[in-house]
Amino acid sequence: MGLIVQKFGGTSVADAERIHKAAARAIAAKKNGNEVVVVVSAMGDTTDDLIDLAKQVCKFDGKEISPPKREMDQLLVTGEQVTIALMAMAIEAQGEHSISFTGGQIGLLTDEAFSKARIQSINKHRIFDQLRLGKVVIVAGFQGVTPEGDYTTLGRGGSNATLVALGAVLDADVCENYTDVDGIFTADPRIVKNARKIDRISYDEMLELSGLGASVLQTRAVEFAKKYNVPIHVRNSQNENEGTWIVVETSNMEQIVVSGAALKKDLTRVTIKQVPDYPGVAAKIFGDIASANIVVDDIIQNLMDDNTANISFTVEHGDLADLKTVVDRICKELGGKCIAIYHGDLAKVSVVGVGMRVHTGVAQRMFKALAEAKINIQNITTSEIKISCIISKDQGDKALQVVHDAFELHKAP
Amino acid sequence: MGLIVQKFGGTSVADAERIHKAAARAIAAKKNGNEVVVVVSAMGDTTDDLIDLAKQVCKFDGKEISPPKREMDQLLVTGEQVTIALMAMAIEAQGEHSISFTGGQIGLLTDEAFSKARIQSINKHRIFDQLRLGKVVIVAGFQGVTPEGDYTTLGRGGSNATLVALGAVLDADVCENYTDVDGIFTADPRIVKNARKIDRISYDEMLELSGLGASVLQTRAVEFAKKYNVPIHVRNSQNENEGTWIVVETSNMEQIVVSGAALKKDLTRVTIKQVPDYPGVAAKIFGDIASANIVVDDIIQNLMDDNTANISFTVEHGDLADLKTVVDRICKELGGKCIAIYHGDLAKVSVVGVGMRVHTGVAQRMFKALAEAKINIQNITTSEIKISCIISKDQGDKALQVVHDAFELHKAP
Numbered sequence: 001m002g003l004i005v006q007k008f009g010g011t012s013v014a015d016a017e018r019i020h021k022a023a024a025r026a027i028a029a030k031k032n033g034n035e036v037v038v039v040v041s042a043m044g045d046t047t048d049d050l051i052d053l054a055k056q057v058c059k060f061d062g063k064e065i066s067p068p069k070r071e072m073d074q075l076l077v078t079g080e081q082v083t084i085a086l087m088a089m090a091i092e093a094q095g096e097h098s099i100s101f102t103g104g105q106i107g108l109l110t111d112e113a114f115s116k117a118r119i120q121s122i123n124k125h126r127i128f129d130q131l132r133l134g135k136v137v138i139v140a141g142f143q144g145v146t147p148e149g150d151y152t153t154l155g156r157g158g159s160n161a162t163l164v165a166l167g168a169v170l171d172a173d174v175c176e177n178y179t180d181v182d183g184i185f186t187a188d189p190r191i192v193k194n195a196r197k198i199d200r201i202s203y204d205e206m207l208e209l210s211g212l213g214a215s216v217l218q219t220r221a222v223e224f225a226k227k228y229n230v231p232i233h234v235r236n237s238q239n240e241n242e243g244t245w246i247v248v249e250t251s252n253m254e255q256i257v258v259s260g261a262a263l264k265k266d267l268t269r270v271t272i273k274q275v276p277d278y279p280g281v282a283a284k285i286f287g288d289i290a291s292a293n294i295v296v297d298d299i300i301q302n303l304m305d306d307n308t309a310n311i312s313f314t315v316e317h318g319d320l321a322d323l324k325t326v327v328d329r330i331c332k333e334l335g336g337k338c339i340a341i342y343h344g345d346l347a348k349v350s351v352v353g354v355g356m357r358v359h360t361g362v363a364q365r366m367f368k369a370l371a372e373a374k375i376n377i378q379n380i381t382t383s384e385i386k387i388s389c390i391i392s393k394d395q396g397d398k399a400l401q402v403v404h405d406a407f408e409l410h411k412a413p
Numbered sequence: 414m415g416l417i418v419q420k421f422g423g424t425s426v427a428d429a430e431r432i433h434k435a436a437a438r439a440i441a442a443k444k445n446g447n448e449v450v451v452v453v454s455a456m457g458d459t460t461d462d463l464i465d466l467a468k469q470v471c472k473f474d475g476k477e478i479s480p481p482k483r484e485m486d487q488l489l490v491t492g493e494q495v496t497i498a499l500m501a502m503a504i505e506a507q508g509e510h511s512i513s514f515t516g517g518q519i520g521l522l523t524d525e526a527f528s529k530a531r532i533q534s535i536n537k538h539r540i541f542d543q544l545r546l547g548k549v550v551i552v553a554g555f556q557g558v559t560p561e562g563d564y565t566t567l568g569r570g571g572s573n574a575t576l577v578a579l580g581a582v583l584d585a586d587v588c589e590n591y592t593d594v595d596g597i598f599t600a601d602p603r604i605v606k607n608a609r610k611i612d613r614i615s616y617d618e619m620l621e622l623s624g625l626g627a628s629v630l631q632t633r634a635v636e637f638a639k640k641y642n643v644p645i646h647v648r649n650s651q652n653e654n655e656g657t658w659i660v661v662e663t664s665n666m667e668q669i670v671v672s673g674a675a676l677k678k679d680l681t682r683v684t685i686k687q688v689p690d691y692p693g694v695a696a697k698i699f700g701d702i703a704s705a706n707i708v709v710d711d712i713i714q715n716l717m718d719d720n721t722a723n724i725s726f727t728v729e730h731g732d733l734a735d736l737k738t739v740v741d742r743i744c745k746e747l748g749g750k751c752i753a754i755y756h757g758d759l760a761k762v763s764v765v766g767v768g769m770r771v772h773t774g775v776a777q778r779m780f781k782a783l784a785e786a787k788i789n790i791q792n793i794t795t796s797e798i799k800i801s802c803i804i805s806k807d808q809g810d811k812a813l814q815v816v817h818d819a820f821e822l823h824k825a826p
Contacts (some may be wrong), residue, residue, distance in 0.1 A: 018468035038758070056429035057499045060506040061795045067502050074513055075498035078491035082463070085488035089480050093473040100487055104517070105562050149518050 002173035003131075004029050007141065011180050012237040013045035013083050016090075022178070022237065023090040030096060034173075035131040039141045040087055041159045042079025050075050065194055069114035070150060073143075077102070077151045078112045080140035081160075082270040087138045098136040101126065103151070106163070110144035110152045117144055120160060121168045124393035135324035139166060157218030166219045167248060168228035170356040175230055179216055179235035183244030184209070186409035187261045191397045194410040196230050199242070199258060202249035208352040208386045209224040212262035222246065249354055258353040258407040264401040265345040265393055268320055269298075269379070271312040272327065274337040277303060279282055284313060285330055292326045294319045298348070298381045308336070314346065314377075314390065346378070347396035349403055363387050369406035375399050415586035416544075417442050420452040421556065424593050426496050427457035435502040435591070435650065443509060446602025448544040450579055452554045453500055454572045461736040463488050477523035477622070483563060484528035488558075490515070490564045493572075496630060500551045513547040514539065516556040516564070521575070523557035523565045523716035530557055530565035535582045552579060561571065568577065570631030577634045579639035586641055589649035592629055595730060596657030597622070599822035600674045604810050607823040612655070615662035618672045621765040621799045624710075625675035635659065649716050662767055670775055671766035671820040676813040678806055679822075680759040680793070681733055682711075684725040685740065687750040688718060695724065698743055705739045708733045711794045721749070725792075727803065753754075760790070760809035762816055763801040776800050783821035790810050 006029065008022040020374050021377070027163060030036045054067045054075055067075075084100035091098035107123030110262050120151055131135050142158025144152045154161045159179065181189075182197050184206065189195040201209075204224035208380035210219045216234055225232050225246065253259075275281055282301065289296055296313040302311050305347040320342075331338040349370075356362050365382075375398065379390035404410065419442065421435045431746075435451070443449045467480045467488055480488075497513035504511035520536030545549050554572025557565045567574045573590065580588040594602075595610050597619070600733050603610040616639035623632045629647055640657065648656035666672075687695055695714065702709055709726040716722050728736050733755075744751040762783075769775050776793075777802055783790060788811065791804035804812050817823065 016472075017468070020473060025776045053429070053495070054502055057503040058506050059429075060433060060503070062580055063506070065502075071501045071505075071513055074501075074515075075495060078494045081491045081494075082466070082488060085484045086466060088484045088487075089467055089478075090473070092469040092481055092484075093471050093476070093478050100484055102487075119427060270532050303618055330803055 001033040003035045003037070004174055004176060005037045005039065005163055005170065005172045006166045006176045006178060007159060008041065008181065008237060009159065010041040010044055010046070013040050014176050016086075019083075019086055019090045020094070021302065023087060023094055025178070025237070027091060027094055027096050030136055037127060037137045037139060037170065037172075038087060038130070039120045039139050039159055039163045039166060039413045040080060040083040040142050042154045043083050046079040046082070047076060050079060068095055073114045073151050073153045073165055073208045076153050077140070077143040084138045091136050091138075094134055097134060098138060099130050101138045102147035103162070104149070106139060108146060108165075110143040110154070112146045112150070112152070114264045116153055116155035119165045122165060127170065138296040154222075157221060160218055160221035161224060164224045164228075164230055164232065168224065168231035172230060175225070175232045177217065177232055177234045180236065180238065181236060182218060182236045182239070182241055182397055183218065183234045184246070184260070186259070186406045188263065191263065192401050195321060195404065196412065198244050200245045200247055200253070201259055202253055202354055203219075203246060204249060204385055205352050205354055206246045207349075208222055208383065209260055209262050212348070212350045212352070212369065212386075212388070213264040217246070254271075254355045254358050256353060256413055257355040257359045258351045258409065259355075259401055259409070260352050261403045261409060262350045262352065263396050264350075265396055266317040267348055267393075268317060269312060269314050269343040269346050269389070269390065270323065270327065271310055271341045271343070272331070273310050273339050273341065274308040275311055275337070276334055276336050277307050277309045278409045281309075281334070285311065289323065289326055292322055294323050294326070298379060300379065301380070303369050314348065317344070345393040347393040347399070348388050348390050349396065349399040350386055351384045351407060353401055354385050356385050356387075365406055366403055369402045370399060373402045374390045374400070375396060414452070416448045416583055417587055417589060418450045418452065418576055418580045418583065418585045419589040419591060419649060421454065421591045422571060422572065423454040423457055426453050426500065426590050428555040429499075429607075429691045429706070432499055432503045433507070436500060436507055438591070440504060440507055440509050443549055448550060449539060450550045450581060450583065451500060452552050452572055452576045452792070453493060454554050456496050456568070459492040459495070460489060463492060484722040486527045486564050486566045489566050490553070493555055497551045497553045497560040502812055504549050504551075509549055509691065510547060511551060512543050513553075514740075515553045516575070516693040517558035519552060520577075521557040521587055522560060523567070523725045525528060525559045525563070525565070526683040529568035531685070532557060532578045535578060537582045540583065544717065568633075571632035571658070572632055574637060576723065577637045577641075577643055577645065580643035581637065583645045585643060588645045590630065590645055590647045592647060593649065593651065594629065595649045595652070595654055597629060597659070597673070600817045601676065602814055604676065605674075606812050609823050609825065611657050613660060613666070614672055615656045615666055615767055616659060618765050618767055618799060619659045620794065621763070621783045622673050622675050625761070625765070625799075625801070626677035628699075630792060632658070637739070657705045664818070665734055667771050669826045670772045671764045671822065673748065673766070673815060674764050674769075674813055674816045674820070674822060676809050677761045678809055679730040680727045680806075681730060682725060682727050682756040682759050682803065683740065684723055685744070686723050686752050687752065688724055689747055689749050689751070690720050690722045694722070694747070698724065701743055702736065705735055706735050707739070711792060711801065713792065714795075730757070730772065758806040759803055760806040760812070761801050761803050762809065762812040763799055764816055764820060765799045767798050769774070769798050778819055779816055781814060782815045786811060786815045787816070
């Protein structure tokens with residue numbers, strides 16, 4: 001007996017049959033005595049199809065423009081709007097009452113950062129009114145509206161942001177995130193065959209894992225869930241199994257040294273050498289890179305004997321072309337002998353666990369396991385609950401397996 | 414130099430190439446010194462595809478529900494929203510500035526009659542603000558929003574209602590209705606080969622022709638245009654020809670006896686015999702039929718010797734199944750010997766012209782032409798500017814041609 005917010009991603013609502021499966025799940029939760037709010041994404045490839053259409057009309061006379069972001073959001077929000085209407089119809093066809101709302105219809109206000117807007121407020125009253133009438137309330141994920149009435153989208157994984165934001169404002173007992181996997185695993189089960197589903201994990205651990213390539217939940221949604229202390233239950237839409245609960249850290253979680261391991265492939269290490277060493281130079285470099293919307297990680301700076309610095313960091317392959325343009329400009333502006341060197345084909349293997357705060361020897365155990373497998377560590381970065389090693393990409397899968405073995409993650413804690 | 418509202422129907426925006434053609438036309442109007450607002454429909458078959466999707470999810474477990482109307486409108490409005498975004502992008506790609514608005518975004522408020530809502534008001538200020546900034550403003554046709562924020566659709570031909578309503582509130586110099594034909598013809602050119610494009614026609618004549626089966630403009634849009642005196646220019650989106658101007662009646666229009674002829678096929682004549690003759694019985698019959706959303710026409714009532722009445726009228730074939738259910742119920746309720754007889758395979762040929770008000774002998778000329786062609790007239794109905802004859806369906810095409818010939822409609826007046 002409580003209030004549940006469920007979210008079904010694009011593959012879980014890809015056709016009429018799957019929409020009915022998701023509808024049946026919402027109805028089951030209602031029949032168990034809960035009030036139920038359902039967040040849905042666009043059906044299957046709808047969003048990609050709309051983006052293709054936009055690209056077509058943005059070509060004219062041999063030239064091509066970037067789609068204006070406001071119009072792109074005006075276009076993309078239709079994808080979720082189609083799904084909410086169909087989901088409400090499916091629930092009615094199964095004999096329960098339902099009503100659908102777009103982001104705008106529940107006053108999901110955002111800033112005006114089209115394509116990556118941030119949620120500012122939600123008017124919960126219209127939802128509560130309909131829940132009180134006994135209806136299953138369907139809400140379009142991924143979208144909001146500016147105070148002026150323009151449609152916005154919330155960026156990649158935006159439907160999860162909607163899920164968690166609704167969980168927070170409605171003070172939900174749980175946010176159920178339905179995907180096509182059984183939950184969060186100790187490592188990617190496509191690589192590590194004996195990876196184990198995690199039953200409970202803390203927000204902080206999930207944040208680290210999300211940032212390290214575990215793609216089920218985006219960092220932003222987890223941050224939001226942590227801030228408002230909304231439990232998230234990641235489950236498989238195709239079965240009834242318990243999934244993974246993402247919850248506030250409890251004291252017994254620290255007994256587990258390492259909760260999970262992650263592998264990020266396709267990294268390039270960039271080293272800018274002979275950077276003049278004066279205050280603000282790092283801020284300039286990383287400010288320029290951030291302005292180009294490129295995410296960097298694993299920053300290391302070394303001061304050299306000649307009073308210049310070497311600054312290195314990693315980026316994902318996909319961002320490399322853009323990055324090179326920015327770095328070339330930076331080097332010109334900095335002058336001197338500044339030069340950039342690129343090492344491609346790298347990967348990063350990481351272990352994450354709040355238990356690291358109280359247990360010692362974690363790093364050593366990781367390094368030893370990698371060394372015994374003859375995997376060379378090129379760089380190490382750490383946080384309070386994470387250790388990452390940059391290694392050669394072709395040893396990535398092996399590294400993930402040996403680290404997983406070293407901490408015996410296949411065994412239930 | 415003025416304000417033009419253009420409307421492009423579904424076939425004129427069916428793909429990226431046609432969207433660019435429509436965009437070019439809007440830009441040309443702007444470069445001629447006009448402020449330009451563009452109303453668009455959903456692309457090609459989009460609306461039908463969405464309706465199919467809705468039908469799919471409304472089936473469950475061997476049963477089928479009618480799609481809830483609010484959710485159907487929530488679904489269907491996405492069709493036009495996709496087109497407005499793409500049209501705005503296409504105009505930007507061609508180098509002009511543009512902004513798109515949904516019905517809700519320009520405060521196009523309607524009543525809550527989902528699927529056939531009526532426009533109540535439009536907030537023109539947001540449109541004027543953007544026109545003043547030099548932008549081509551794109552508006553989604555066919556849709557509005559209730560004061561509570563629910564999406565509504567305006568019924569069949571709703572994009573034309575949007576066109577004319579915008580023309581009225583913006584005090585436009587002209588509403589250009591782009592279709593795939595050259596304008597309004599003296600008769601359907603697929604049947605009458607020597608039909609002639611009409612240059613100018615009055616609102617009243619167009620109202621009659623629309624009601625009689627000329628499908629370019631719906632009756633409601635013409636009514637609205639007449640009420641607010643908005644000139645409509647029906648044009649072909651594939652060429653630059655002058656089309657047909659639908660305008661307020663001028664005195665010289667009466668010099669033309671007949672402006673056009675029309676044929677409506679697939680009619681059934683329903684005769685309810687032995688109806689008890691007491692006050693209010695006709696009101697009851699036609700009230701019940703109207704409640705079932707069935708349109709009837711050509712009503713004739715004859716009082717019989719036995720103090721019962723015969724009431725007959727025509728309906729379109731598509732409504733026949735629904736009508737029979739209603740009529741059976743009515744007959745039971747009226748009691749007595751009340752019985753309904755159905756004559757299918759009928760057609761109605763009509764001539765329309767404001768000149769009938771001042772010219773005599775029009776009816777005679779029509780009847781004579783039909784008689785000479787051995788076409789039997791089963792019923793006649795008239796209005797001040799229209800004469801209609803019910804005939805056998807298989808003589809419909811021939812009747813249209815002989816009437817067209819009799820009034821020499823192929824000749825320019």
